[in-house]
Amino acid sequence: MHTILITGGAGFIGSHLTRLFVTKYPGYKIVNLDALTYAGNLENLKDIENNANYSFVKGDITDTALLKELFDMHQFTAVLHCAAESHVDRSITDPLAFVTTNVVGTATLLLAAKQHWHGNYEGKIFYHISTDEVYGSLGAEGFFTEETAYDPRSPYSASKASSDHLVRAFYHTYHMPVKISNCSNNYGPYHFPEKLIPLCIHNIINNKPLPIYGKGENIRDWLYVEDHVGAIDVIFHKGRIGETYNIGGHNEWTNIALVKELCRQMDTKLGRPAGDSEKLITYVKDRAGHDLRYAIDASKLKDELGWLPSLQFEEGISKTIDWYLTNSDWLNAVTSGNYQHYYEGQYVKR
Numbered sequence: 001m002h003t004i005l006i007t008g009g010a011g012f013i014g015s016h017l018t019r020l021f022v023t024k025y026p027g028y029k030i031v032n033l034d035a036l037t038y039a040g041n042l043e044n045l046k047d048i049e050n051n052a053n054y055s056f057v058k059g060d061i062t063d064t065a066l067l068k069e070l071f072d073m074h075q076f077t078a079v080l081h082c083a084a085e086s087h088v089d090r091s092i093t094d095p096l097a098f099v100t101t102n103v104v105g106t107a108t109l110l111l112a113a114k115q116h117w118h119g120n121y122e123g124k125i126f127y128h129i130s131t132d133e134v135y136g137s138l139g140a141e142g143f144f145t146e147e148t149a150y151d152p153r154s155p156y157s158a159s160k161a162s163s164d165h166l167v168r169a170f171y172h173t174y175h176m177p178v179k180i181s182n183c184s185n186n187y188g189p190y191h192f193p194e195k196l197i198p199l200c201i202h203n204i205i206n207n208k209p210l211p212i213y214g215k216g217e218n219i220r221d222w223l224y225v226e227d228h229v230g231a232i233d234v235i236f237h238k239g240r241i242g243e244t245y246n247i248g249g250h251n252e253w254t255n256i257a258l259v260k261e262l263c264r265q266m267d268t269k270l271g272r273p274a275g276d277s278e279k280l281i282t283y284v285k286d287r288a289g290h291d292l293r294y295a296i297d298a299s300k301l302k303d304e305l306g307w308l309p310s311l312q313f314e315e316g317i318s319k320t321i322d323w324y325l326t327n328s329d330w331l332n333a334v335t336s337g338n339y340q341h342y343y344e345g346q347y348v349k350r
């Protein structure tokens with residue numbers, strides 16, 4: 001039995017994680033703490049908001065007094081730390097926001113758990129959700145393993161690397177029972193349309209240009225979000241304390257090939273002539289410091305805990321497109337207001 005503080009549960013991955021734990025473990029009590037930034041959205045959790053084992057608190061992970069109050073009130077036995085500033089492009093324009101939430105926020109949360117648990121770590125878990133971007137950028141060959149040296153290259157990945165180091169420091173210095181996972185690119189429902197896949201789905205629907213950075217040759221390793229949270233579930237319950245596990249999809253795509261696959265599937269689903277949406281592809285000025293390739297070696301997770309991704313990419317993408325086509329209200333709501341302002345400032349024609 002656990003009473004779990006999930007941070008960032010109203011975001012993309014956090015909402016899938018919260019849903020999984022609330023529905024799969026009705027005996028657990030789940031408290032979702034989220035600041036509801038532009039990326040947080042309670043609509044993502046509509047289907048479980050009235051479950052008896054779930055509650056929501058609007059608040060910031062940098063708020064020491066609030067964290068103390070929540071730990072005292074709920075006596076958490078575990079933390080699933082998902083809250084973060086997560087978009088690389090935004091980290092290039094506003095790096096300090098990333099240091100505040102990802103570094104200071106993680107340190108504040110670690111301290112709150114340390115002070116509350118007070119050395120009584122029996123049955124406790126502090127689980128930190130992190131990214132493969134901490135390992136830097138690969139060339140054409142090779143994979144990131146858990147032993148790959150950290151080499152973050154964007155303000156986002158540097159802030160996540162820093163948070164990983166802080167979590168490990170609390171394990172080594174104070175013996176806090178921590179677990180870390182570093183995952184590759186996720187996709188699926190509730191993904192905010194600032195990220196490549198939902199942005200292109202949104203723009204294809206609206207016949208707007210599909211902005212491709214540079215030559216579109218950068219490579220990412222894509223994993224369906226429900227597979228990611230399934231892996232977190234396995235690591236949370238069966239992974240070893242103090243360990244790091246890489247999570248990945250064995251599913252590498254260049255950005256241009258991926259966007260063409262999206263166009264192909266969407267032409268069929270929207271009843272457009274084959275090749276129609278591809279005409280929207282527009283090459284734009286490259287992202288500063290753009291990492292070339294990410295690819296995860298997830299063999300530790302497979303060998304130790306038996307985890308493998310469940311979904312083939314073409315099927316996952318098809319499910320994802322269907323979700324966005326069915327949930328146009330969600331898409332329209334999150335792309336109104338401030339989103340337009342962000343979008344207009346983001347892309348420069350090559």
Ligand code: NAD
Nearest residue numbers: 008010011012013035036037039040060061083084086186
């Ligand atoms: P997201 O941007 O969709 O959601 C982040 C959530 O955190 C939002 O609900 C936001 O309101 C909340 N939040 C932000 N700052 C906060 C603060 N100071 N206090 C409390 N809540 C705050 O992010 P995501 O894509 O779901 O990523 C979740 C986690 O997974 C992050 O730690 C990210 O680094 C990691 N990750 C993401 C991916 C991916 O492909 N999206 C891959 C690997 C790891």
Ligand code: DAU
Nearest residue numbers: 086087088131132133184185194195196211212213218255
């Ligand atoms: O690898 C895990 C990471 O994946 C997570 O830690 C991050 O939180 C998540 O945002 C994601 O980072 P990326 O930068 O890889 O994701 P994004 O969707 O922003 O970009 C994917 C690729 O597509 C990348 O090479 C940049 C490119 N791109 C992106 C956008 C938004 C474009 O060409 N055009 C775009 O408009």
